[in-house]
Each structure stands twice: as structure tokens, then as C-alpha cells.
Amino acid sequence: TTAARMEAAERAIVLAEALLAEARAGQTAEERARAERLARLMEDPRGKELTIALTDQCFRSRRPERIADQLHYLLERYGAPRFMEWWERIGLTLGALMGQYLPSLVVPPIVARLRHETEALILPAEDEDLRRYLAERRAAGIRLNLNQLGEAILGEAEAARRLDAYLALLARDDVEYISVKISSVSSQIELTAFRHTVEVVKARLRALYRQAQRHRYRHPDGRVTPKFVNLDMEEYRDLDITVAAFREVLDEPEFLTLPAGIVLQAYLPESHGVQRALVAWATARCERGGAPIKLRVVKGANLAMERIEADLHGWPQAPYTTKREVDANFKRMIEYGCRREHAAAVHVGIASHNLFDVAYAMVLREAAGVEAWTEFEMLEGMANHQARAVQARAGGLLLYAPVVRAEDFHSAIAYLVRRLDENTAPDNFLRHVFGLEPGSPEWTLERDRFLDGVRSCNTTLSDGGVLSTSRNVARRDLTVTTNVVLQDLTPFGNAPDTDWRVGENREWIGRVRADWRERAMEIVPLQIAGESVAGAGEVEGRDRSRPERVAYRHALADRAQVGRALDAARVAQAAWEARQAAERRGL
DSSP states (O other): OHHHHHHHHHHHHHHHHHHHHHHHHTOOHHHHHHHHHHHHHHTOHHHHHHHHHIIIIITTOOOHHHHHHHHHHHHHHHOSOTTSOHHHHHHHHHHHHHHTTOHHHHHHHHHHHHHHHTTTTSEEOSHHHHHHHHHHHHHTTOEEEEEEOOOOOOSHHHHHHHHHHHHHHHHSTTOOEEEEOGGGTOSOOOGGGHHHHHHHHHHHHHHHHHHHHHSEEEOTTSOEEEOEEEEOOOSGGGHHHHHHHHHHHHTSGGGTTOOOEEEEETTSTTHHHHHHHHHHHHHHHHHTTOOOEEEEEEOOSOHHHHHHHHHHHTOOOSSOSSHHHHHHHHHHHHHHHTSHHHHTTEEEEEEOOOHHHHHHHHHHHHHHTOGGGEEEEEETTSSHHHHHHHHHHHTOOEEEEEEEOGGGGGGGHHHHHHHHHHHTSTTOHHHHGGGOOTTSHHHHHHHHHHHHHHHGGGTTBOGGGOBOOSSOOOOOOTTSOSOOOOOSOOOOOOOOOOOTTSHHHHHHHHHHHHHHHHOOOEEEOEEETTEEEOOSEEEEEEETTEEEEEEEEEEEOOHHHHHHHHHHHHHHHHHHHHSOHHHHHHO
16 A cells, blocks of 8 residues: 555665665775766766766777777867876877877876776676686675676577577676676577577577576575576567577476566566466476476666667667666565465565665565565665665675676677666666755755655556556557648658567568468469550569469560550640649549
């Protein structure tokens, strides 16, 4: 009820204040310096633009002369960033000048410096470096979820290499948990071939799950468990495919007792409904002797791309359009997941750096007695002092940790840019965390946003407590033809593309495809001046998707018949020209 929610929210505010105090007390000098630097970055919009541009435009290249040239250009355009120390600004300016003449000497140290600066966010994947880091985290009682970074794959050879990299991670004795994106193991994700795509993804998942069963992990307390594979969620396009492949593979007898995980993004209106379906399915799976699954709940990190995708195709935006709606859905999903009857079959990963949301989840899970089935998750390198405070209160913590090899560091650029842009956004909790103190304006702002989200939990629920979508999904009208008659001269505008992410649209195209696969071969005659005539010959036309099948035969005209057709066109031209534009358009 709303009253129970608000009571839990008030307790969460008190707990969030305690977490903040504990985090600030445990913050190291190095962490404080990094936080102050990021705070200065947020007050330097030109510096933020330059940092994103440098990361995105310079360091993707492997050629020192290209990097030096772009570095010089960007510094001329933006100027040296004010958030840097004076000696850093001088070094960057000199590097840009000297790089024009000695790129092979000047550029490598600049790139190495960038790699060093990002080591807190992105772990080195080289064997010994990674082994040392994993051992340090294990000794500190922190678990790691490793995410192998890479560029978008363009073919099946790249998909195979990425799959091999995941298998190699699972084979390591010091790796417990990895995250996998389906788009990184399959290059042929095609929504109009939904079932075929699901089957391809399932084949890749089987390879990963078999490796997880084969290589077991020994925990510090002596327990031995299968390795854990978590399916990351990317763009809205992949939601249905990811969930379908996940459920169908884990329903197979071979994997019935294997625990595995999946992510849902609260900024999608559909996610709460998908969560409910997963809980019902996982409960039935457990009743058959299966293992529980895990659901990691995040707010979502691909908003910019979703907006671009919607704009390009003429679709409504897939995620909610306001932060208030996202916050409400996140809390609603956490509430639902923390119910004891749900958490037993679907363990919950609460992924957030917002201390109010973390505290709210702590209050809920304690009230339900589901501490053993819920855990908190944060990003490696983001506000580590807060992560330690949460770990101490919650009795454990899972860090999401990207890894990349030095030679593939350019693959980490997209991740870095997204994190920088996301965490410096005006409505992001981490933007305000650096000067956050109870009673401060920043504290009051974040507290009020939190309470607004709690109050909004019921505002988009339909009958039966199922979340209704807040957007108008573009579904095809299956009763009309594609021949539209315009009655007046309205301004031109593109019709939206058919949205294959919508299940009804995929079913429609499936029926069309089935109809054409069964359609009898057609004979196409000649038609000259409105009269069907026999041709001088006949040609077979084949179905390009099934080259062995003759789809139709069409008549061939001889020279005399071509002449008759041209004569008919010349005769008709004058009458056609005499028609009004509206009449021609109607025809």
C-alpha cells in the first residue's frame, strides 16, 4: 500500500544518511582527490566536451600520427580543460604540439596515461594483472562480475572469437561470474526471423552453460558451485529474443539444475511485466527440481541510443520519457522481487549507486527476510567508498567489472564515453555525491526525487497490478492494404517503419511469409492496351530464398509486341495529360 511504502521510504532516508556518513568516514585521500577532480569536470562543460571528444575521436586509432593530429585539432577547438591541474594542461598542450613532429615518441605515453587513468573503471585482461586484481578483491570479500568489452561484431568469425574469450574466462579457476551480451556471440540478430535467431542464440548459450557446469568455482568458505553466466540486456530490440532464449535453454533437462541470470532495465515499461512472467516460469521450474535463477534489476544505460533509434524510424521512444517514471518502476520491480514467495525462485540483484534506492531495498529485504536471496551490485571504480559502506551493511557486494586487453583498449572507448556522459548527467545521483551531506541542497534534491518515485509507484498500474505501457506502440493495421489514396495536398512526411520489436508485427510478417511459401506458381501474361495476349516466349522466375523453386513464369514480348505497347502508350498520353492532378493521384 502507499502508506506502507512511505513508511519504508522514511526508514530508508534515515539509513541512507547513515550509509553516507560511513562512506565519507572511510573515503581514502586518493578517492577524495578523484572525486574532487570529477566534481571540477562537471563544473567545466567545455572540459567535459573535450574529454568525451578526446576519448571518442583520438584514442580509437592505433596510428600515432592520426592521434596526434586529432589531439591538436581538438585542443585548438575546445582549449585546455579547466578541470585539470595546471601542469596537466601544460603537458597536454605541449604533447599536442610536439606530437605533430614526433608522434611515435609523444603519443604512446599519452595513451598509456589514459589507460592508467581508467584502470579503476576498466580492469586489464592480461593474465597476471587480472589474477592479481581478482585475488585482491576476493581477499576483501568482494565478488566480481566480469564483462569482456569489445566493439560491435560484424560477422560470425568475430562472434566465434568473442565466444571463445568468454569460454576462456569461465575456464579460469579465479573467475566466478561473467556477463554476456547476445549481440556479442551472434552477429545475425534479425527480428523478422525471430525463431531462427532464438535458435542461433540458444546454441551459443548452450556452449556457455556447458562450460559453466564443467568449470566449478571454489568460494572462500569452501563451497563449490558452477560458474555463473549472466545475460546482459542491451537495446530494447533484444529484449524478447534474450528472454526467450534464456528460458528455453534453462528448461532443457541438461540445464535444469544450473543457476543462471538475466538483466531487466526499469526504464522500459515492459520490464515489470517480463519480471512477473519470469517469476511464474522460474517458480514452476523450481517445482520440477530446477535451480533458482537470478534477476539483476538496473535502471538502464542506453537511453541516448534508444532516442536516436526511435527518431530514425519514426517510432515512439522505447524507454519511459521521464526520470520519475523510471525511478517508480525500479522501486516497483525491487518491491516485487523482494517478496518472499518470489525471491525464493528468482534471486534479486539490486544494481544502483543511489544510496536512497539502496537503503530502500535494504529495508524491504529485511522486512521480508530475504537477505539470503538478494544482493547489491555496483560498478567497479564508481564511488568505491560508498561501495564499501554498502558491503559492510549488506554483508556482501558484487561489482560489475569491465575487462579489456591493452591491444584492444580502443574497444573500451564506448563504455568510457557512456559512463562519463551518464554519471555527469544533471539528474544522476553520482553527479551530486561529491558534496553530498545531510541537509545540503543536493541532499534535499535527491531525497525529494526519491520520495517522488516512491509516491509514483502506483500511478501507471492497470487492473490486476500489471504495469501498462506509457507509450503508443506502433502496430500495423492488418485490415488495410498498402495502397493509400491521398485526398488533398498535405505536407510530405515519412511513414514510420514497421517496428519488428512489437510481437504483433512479427506475427503479421510471419503470416505473410507463410502465405507466400505455400502460394502456387503464377503465370504472368503480357498485357498490351488493356488486353491479355500470348507472348512469344516464357521465362522462369525463381524464389531467391529457395533457388530450387520456380515461383512464377512470365511471358516474353517479341519486337512487334513491344512496338504495339509503345504505340498504345503514345495514344494514351494525351488523355492522361488532360486529367486533373487529383484524378491522376486517385487512380
